[in-house]
Amino acid sequence: MSLNQLQDLQTTESVGDWVAADFRLANVFTKYGIDFCCGGDVPVGQACAEKGISVKTLLRDVQTAQATAAVGEQYNDWSIDFLSDYIVNQFHAYTRRMLPQIVEYAGAVANAHGAQHPETITIAALLPPLAEEMLDHMDSEEELLYPYIKQLVQQGATGSPLKPPAFGSAEILIEEMDREHEETGDVLEELVELSDGFTVPDDACNTYRALYGFLTEFEATTKKHIHLENNILFPKAIRLEKQLAVA
Ligand SMILES: [Fe+2]
Ligand SMILES: [Fe+2]
Numbered sequence: 591m592s593l594n595q596l597q598d599l600q601t602t603e604s605v606g607d608w609v610a611a612d613f614r615l616a617n618v619f620t621k622y623g624i625d626f627c628c629g630g631d632v633p634v635g636q637a638c639a640e641k642g643i644s645v646k647t648l649l650r651d652v653q654t655a656q657a658t659a660a661v662g663e664q665y666n667d668w669s670i671d672f673l674s675d676y677i678v679n680q681f682h683a684y685t686r687r688m689l690p691q692i693v694e695y696a697g698a699v700a701n702a703h704g705a706q707h708p709e710t711i712t713i714a715a716l717l718p719p720l721a722e723e724m725l726d727h728m729d730s731e732e733e734l735l736y737p738y739i740k741q742l743v744q745q746g747a748t749g750s751p752l753k754p755p756a757f758g759s760a761e762i763l764i765e766e767m768d769r770e771h772e773e774t775g776d777v778l779e780e781l782v783e784l785s786d787g788f789t790v791p792d793d794a795c796n797t798y799r800a801l802y803g804f805l806t807e808f809e810a811t812t813k814k815h816i817h818l819e820n821n822i823l824f825p826k827a828i829r830l831e832k833q834l835a836v837a
Pocket of ligand 2: 727
């Protein structure tokens with residue numbers, strides 16, 4: 591589905607598909623607490639029913655978002671080898687840059703404010719394992735999955751023979767990546783709940799403010815990162831792998 595098909599959006603299609611067609615809709619779903627990244631495979635109609643909002647209300651917000659925000663990048667129209675490079679340069683680089691800083695700030699905030707705000711101690715404890723998991727996960731994507739996606743694209747273009755990967759297939763590895771995305775999503779949700787949506791208390795110092803500012807950006811950026819993989823890159827890679835296998 592691409593942007594010019596948006597007028598044909600069906601509520602039987604998934605939340606992830608809608609956001610893949612137009613990233614401006616991410617804000618609309620977020621407003622209603624509808625997950626568009628790890629849990630984005632739910633049909634839009636069902637997601638609305640679960641949150642108790644009418645499809646009509648949602649569609650009004652969709653129209654407003656499309657009328658008022660710039661179109662932005664058309665990720666769904668990009669070739670998947672280009673998209674994988676973009677994810678590495680944009681999102682993996684950001685994650686590697688930010689995580690050490692976030693871990694350090696969270697430790698400092700827990701030390702200084704843990705007595706008055708015990709949730710900061712839990713937040714500081716959740717972050718190092720999250721960082722370790724995300725760094726390992728991105729290494730797997732960059733060392734195994736993404737090079738294989740590039741091979742798939744190359745084979746599609748040239749007809750050159752494809753060597754079966756040591757990890758079995760894109761589909762097998764992607765199942766593992768999806769599971770890891772869900773684990774990351776769960777920790778992010780926990781951080782949001784613990785911090786009441788990263789709300790800074792009145793007695794917060796500058797480090798506390800900076801930490802919650804970083805976490806706000808990190809949560810939104812990571813959701814977009816996972817969305818681009820789960821809802822665009824991965825399904826397209828699996829489809830291409832299947833097409834090439836029968837060709
Ligand atoms: Fe990634
Ligand atoms: Fe990923």
